[in-house]
Amino acid sequence: MKNVINDVEEKLRSKEYKLTSRREHILRVLLENKDKHLSAEEVYNLVKVKAPDVGLATVYRTLELFCDFDIIHGMDFGDGRKRYEFGGDDFMGHHHHHLICLKCGVILEVAEDLLEDLEERVNRDLGFDVQNHQLKIFGYCRNCKG
Numbered sequence: 001m002k003n004v005i006n007d008v009e010e011k012l013r014s015k016e017y018k019l020t021s022r023r024e025h026i027l028r029v030l031l032e033n034k035d036k037h038l039s040a041e042e043v044y045n046l047v048k049v050k051a052p053d054v055g056l057a058t059v060y061r062t063l064e065l066f067c068d069f070d071i072i073h074g075m076d077f078g079d080g081r082k083r084y085e086f087g088g089d090d091f092m093g094h095h096h097h098h099l100i101c102l103k104c105g106v107i108l109e110v111a112e113d114l115l116e117d118l119e120e121r122v123n124r125d126l127g128f129d130v131q132n133h134q135l136k137i138f139g140y141c142r143n144c145k146g
Contacts, residue, residue, distance in 0.1 A: 001028070001031050004027075004031060005019070005024065005027060005028075005031075008027055008066075008069075008071055011069055011071065012065075012069065015069075017065070017069075021051075022051065022053075022054050022058055022062070023062050023065075025047050025050055025051040025054060026043060026047055026054070026058075026059060026062045026063070026066075027066070027071075028050075029043055029046045029047050029050075030043065030066075030072060030084065030086045031086060032046075033046065034085070034086040035109075036085075037075070037077070037083040037084070037085050037098075037107045038083060038084055038085075039081045039082065039083050039084075040056070040059055040060050040063055040082065040084070041056070041081075043059050043063065043084065044056050044059040047059060063084055066084075067084075071086070072084045072085060072086050073085055075098075075134065075136075077098065077100050077105075077107060077136065078100065078136075078138065079105060083107075096109050096110060096111050096112070096113070097109070097110040097113075097114055097115075097134075097135040097136070097137065098110070098134075098135070098136050098137070099137050099139065099141070100136055100137070100138050100139075101139070101140055101141035101144055102138055102139065102140060102144075103140055103141075103144035104141060104143065104144050106141050106143075108141065114135060115133055115135060119133065
C-alpha cells in the first residue's frame with residue numbers, strides 16, 4: 001500500500017497538486033476496498049470513521065481529482081449512482097469487465113480482457129486506435145437467477 005501511496009503522491013506532485021492528509025485518507029479507503037465499487041457516499045462514510053473532519057464535498061472533489069489523474073475510474077452501473085474503483089492504466093495494468101445483477105445489484109468482476117481480439121480487429125480493419133473500453137453485462141447472479 002505504501003508504494004501505491006508514494007506513486008499517487010508523485011503523480012499529483014508532477015502537476016503541482018499535493019497528497020493532503022484528507023486525500024490520503026480517501027486513497028487509503030479506496031485501497032482497503034479495492035475489490036468493491038464504492039459510491040462517493042460509501043467512501044465518505046468509511047473515511048469519516050478515521051477522519052471525522054473530512055466533508056462530503058471534499059470526498060467528491062478528491063474522487064474527481066483522482067479520476068482526472070487516472071488513479072481511479074468512475075462508472076455508472078445503471079443504479080443512478082456513480083461508483084468508483086481503484087486503478088487506472090498505471091495502477092491496474094489490464095482491463096476487466098463487470099457483471100451486474102438486475103435483482104440484488106451485486107457487481108462481479110471478470111478479470112480477463114474479453115475484447116482484446118475485437119480491439120485488434122478494429123485497429124487493423126478500421127484504423128481506429130482504441131484507448132480504453134468498458135463492458136457491462138446485466139443479468140442475474142447465481143443467488144438470484146432461480
